[in-house]
Amino acid sequence: MQSQSLQRYLPILVAALIVIVVLLAVVLIVRQPGEPAATPEATTAVAEEAAGLSGDAMAVAQERGLTPDDVIAALKTYIPTGKPDEYIMFSSGGHSGQVLVIGLPSMRLLKVIGVFTPEPWQGWGYGAEETMKVLEEGRVDGKEITWGDTHHPALSETAGDYDGQFLFINDKANARVAVIDLRDFETKQIVKNPIAINDHGGAMVTPNTEWVIEGGQYATPLAWEYASLDDYADAYRGMVTFWKFDRDKGRIIPEESFAMELPPYWQDLCDAGKKVSEGWVFCNSFNTEMSTGGVEEGNPPFEAGASQRDMDYLHIINLKKAAEVAAAGQVKQINGFNVITLDTAIAEGLLYFAPEPKSPHGVDVTPGGDYLVIAGKLDPHVTVYSFEKIQKAIESGAAEKDQYGVPILSFDDVVETQIEVGLGPLHTQFDDKGYAYTSLFLDSAVARWTLGGPYQELHDDPAWSLVTKIPVHYNVGHIAAAEGDTVSPDGKYLVSLNKWSVDRFVSVGPLLPQNFQLIDISQPGDQLQLLYDMPIGIGEPHYAQIIKADKLQPWDVYPEIGWNPHTQSKDPNAVEAGQERVERNGNTVEIWMTAVRSHYNPERIEVKKGDRVIWHITNIERAKDATHGFALPGYNINLSLEPGETVTFEFTADQDGVYTFYCTEFCSALHLEMTGYFLVQP
Numbered sequence: 001m002q003s004q005s006l007q008r009y010l011p012i013l014v015a016a017l018i019v020i021v022v023l024l025a026v027v028l029i030v031r032q033p034g035e036p037a038a039t040p041e042a043t044t045a046v047a048e049e050a051a052g053l054s055g056d057a058m059a060v061a062q063e064r065g066l067t068p069d070d071v072i073a074a075l076k077t078y079i080p081t082g083k084p085d086e087y088i089m090f091s092s093g094g095h096s097g098q099v100l101v102i103g104l105p106s107m108r109l110l111k112v113i114g115v116f117t118p119e120p121w122q123g124w125g126y127g128a129e130e131t132m133k134v135l136e137e138g139r140v141d142g143k144e145i146t147w148g149d150t151h152h153p154a155l156s157e158t159a160g161d162y163d164g165q166f167l168f169i170n171d172k173a174n175a176r177v178a179v180i181d182l183r184d185f186e187t188k189q190i191v192k193n194p195i196a197i198n199d200h201g202g203a204m205v206t207p208n209t210e211w212v213i214e215g216g217q218y219a220t221p222l223a224w225e226y227a228s229l230d231d232y233a234d235a236y237r238g239m240v241t242f243w244k245f246d247r248d249k250g251r252i253i254p255e256e257s258f259a260m261e262l263p264p265y266w267q268d269l270c271d272a273g274k275k276v277s278e279g280w281v282f283c284n285s286f287n288t289e290m291s292t293g294g295v296e297e298g299n300p301p302f303e304a305g306a307s308q309r310d311m312d313y314l315h316i317i318n319l320k321k322a323a324e325v326a327a328a329g330q331v332k333q334i335n336g337f338n339v340i341t342l343d344t345a346i347a348e349g350l351l352y353f354a355p356e357p358k359s360p361h362g363v364d365v366t367p368g369g370d371y372l373v374i375a376g377k378l379d380p381h382v383t384v385y386s387f388e389k390i391q392k393a394i395e396s397g398a399a400e401k402d403q404y405g406v407p408i409l410s411f412d413d414v415v416e417t418q419i420e421v422g423l424g425p426l427h428t429q430f431d432d433k434g435y436a437y438t439s440l441f442l443d444s445a446v447a448r449w450t451l452g453g454p455y456q457e458l459h460d461d462p463a464w465s466l467v468t469k470i471p472v473h474y475n476v477g478h479i480a481a482a483e484g485d486t487v488s489p490d491g492k493y494l495v496s497l498n499k500w501s502v503d504r505f506v507s508v509g510p511l512l513p514q515n516f517q518l519i520d521i522s523q524p525g526d527q528l529q530l531l532y533d534m535p536i537g538i539g540e541p542h543y544a545q546i547i548k549a550d551k552l553q554p555w556d557v558y559p560e561i562g563w564n565p566h567t568q569s570k571d572p573n574a575v576e577a578g579q580e581r582v583e584r585n586g587n588t589v590e591i592w593m594t595a596v597r598s599h600y601n602p603e604r605i606e607v608k609k610g611d612r613v614i615w616h617i618t619n620i621e622r623a624k625d626a627t628h629g630f631a632l633p634g635y636n637i638n639l640s641l642e643p644g645e646t647v648t649f650e651f652t653a654d655q656d657g658v659y660t661f662y663c664t665e666f667c668s669a670l671h672l673e674m675t676g677y678f679l680v681q682p
Ligand code: K7E
Pocket: 151, 152, 200, 269, 361, 426, 427, 476, 477, 478, 542, 543
């Protein structure tokens, strides 16, 4: 019945769609950039006049109340079925502990990558040995942690450009960093920071991904040992950690990594120098007041106590030299980790401060590495520092020191300029036209302003000046422009990661989604167009990075049957068709099973209560998308077996009874028959 009426109306639907598409295209051609938005009636009139179109298609546009800007936005974001997106955005999933993969400009969600939090679809953390191992690496003092607060994804770079090979992301809550391999979009490693219990200034990478940066946040004694808050200035410390990344192994090497002890200011965000500033790292800080809270004892609350001074400190770190110092063994072991002490950092000239306007949040290095942009939450300006001036100031020696002896460069010596952009400036991105973009949290807007110096020739506007602002909805945190933090930004698109959505979507109860707004930044001057709203209902994403999709080279299926995604090589327990078997050895039962459309082999497994069960399953499919699941009720086992993959899981059969395992992916017409019995004798 349904398909009959579908057949009847299909030609009409297709005809109507063609008319709409033609109509929209005409509107796009007719409307000049910068022309003010018109009413729906005006849209109709313009389009009709231009093309003599009438009838059904116009009625649809009118009924939907679309303005010319709406129509253009739709044309700019619509991706016909079967066509891929031009860009891929890797977004933090916030306190979901995951990473979101989103296509641009369509804003379609392509994947949620399980990272710090178990994720059932990918069988991430539900029995599969290799996923359990990675999650175990992230334990804190042996304690299982089943979530994370992801903030800053960082794509691996070659010569300062995204290379599409790896993605790193931090967990602010527990000071951890994860490594995701972009051949299969799976998490391969989690490292727990041995000296910090929380972080924030990570993950960022150096231009060739030799180092993954993880800066701290709320100071504690190193290795979070107990010390009274009364001893804050003496016992508490900040830190920045440089994780050594081995590209061939696809792993961070903790033994070759090191941290630098910092004063107990709250280090916030970091960015790596590039090009002229390669080898340097910049982190900002707040709470240089060293407020310790205690509103309940009559102290100012943190929000006031940590905002008293007019200036905090930009941390300027000579990473290249620090790495040499660490390699020479001038480190202290804290919790088994290499740490350059604050005294060594000062003595070796590894650390300098420069004042930065109160309570800064963002620090972003320009594409050429020549300037750093700092935005203070409580200051309406962005402050632009010149790397050249910083170098000169370091050479001529700092007159002042902070109470720990860190040299403080003079503000006037190192600042290039300040630009008033609006209220609550946070994070800055760049494009290919010499513009910078800064999110304005309090204004709920994104400011476009011009870079000067070598960027002047890229645009026609006066240097270092505000060009325009576009409202966003609402409370924007980070913004992400296409490759907008690399040495060669693409321009084109910018996504505003808004914390509040208030009235943008149909109400789904008191917990509202975040709102990602896609903005067209391809036109110069004051022409910025809001194109699309994407609700994010999984956590509060902080940062995202946008890479050209053709830079990614993911596998369609695993390279060989029997692939172990953790070792990225053939698994010794891979099972070929015909080699399936069950072996008993004392109280241990070991199973080698295959999965293929539409059965498991073997289909019956019988063990005795108390047996140790070691179970290997190989998906022997070679067809793209022929994933099989494996669910074992009662034992909390849930796997995803991608084509070619071998998974091993182990458990003790401590409950007798009859358990039905089955495939969770609707893989074939006889998918419901892809099942089996797991019998546990009393
Ligand atoms: Cu939310 Cu970079 Cu953690 Cu700013 S951060 S918003």
